[in-house]
Amino acid sequence: MDNWKIEATKHTPDVYFDANNNVLELKGESYPENIAEFSAPIFSWLEEYLEQLKDTAFVVNIELTYFNSSSSKMLLDLFDRLEEEVAENGKNITVNWIYDADNDSAEEYGEEFQEDLESLTFNLVQKDE
């Protein structure tokens, strides 16, 4: 698959897929008025990507300083979809939840996603100062 990108806005994160390294990155803040409108292209890209993904390790880096409650639901849907791919098709997928040391909200939300996931590797990664 090719590199792919959605530019960040003030209320939506940067979305970037690095085809050389098989890394998808979401970085910034997420609090759009209509989350479905923002996330629809991400989910349709993901379906295409998972379809062709074989044994290659796929890494998803999430680095969101703030996200609203409807974005939180979108993230859970994303992780559930990835978990399904690991559990049912044995795919090699890792999520890194990246947060700043002084952002206790982000850390807490990361821990809560981690608690709700079983098969998917979900790492909490504290950023260096």
Add this chain to the structure above:
Amino acid sequence: MLESLYNFKKELNKRGIFFCFSGPMSQDLLVEIGDTLKNKMKLEDTSSSTIIKVFSMFVEQTQNIIHYSAEKFSNQPEETTELSSGIIVVGSENDHYFVLCGNMVDNESVNTLREQLTTLQKMNKDELKRYYKEQRRKGTPENSKGAGLGFIELARKAVKPIEFNFQEVDGNVSFFSLKTVI
């Protein structure tokens, strides 16, 4: 009118209110006001953890107005543009920030809202966490334009239970107000 504006400002100051907006609200306004509030709190040396929590309250409460206010302006019959009206207030008292919002709601929705908020008021942090996760797992509730998690999010981030009030305006609508403390 001119003199009462100054009295109004004095009244806001007396209550620790440093931001107050009343009128048609939009996502664009929310973004700009949110930025300004973050900068203001940074200048006061507020910790970034607190800034994020206050900002989060501001976003959830303002998006609530945008999605659910019963006071709307639209260019009927096309209804391509629609603006929702409400009040949003941010201030500090006793070393805590607070966010206050208000908007009109249909009288038919008052009972449901009151029940929802009363349930949240009675929950402790662990119960709120469990409830949040449960609701997030469920599909988006009917009539909800977000994930239906906004109130739970507010209750979880607040340092004390949400306060709210309904004042009946006429046979159709009531004024709904809600306060969260961070």
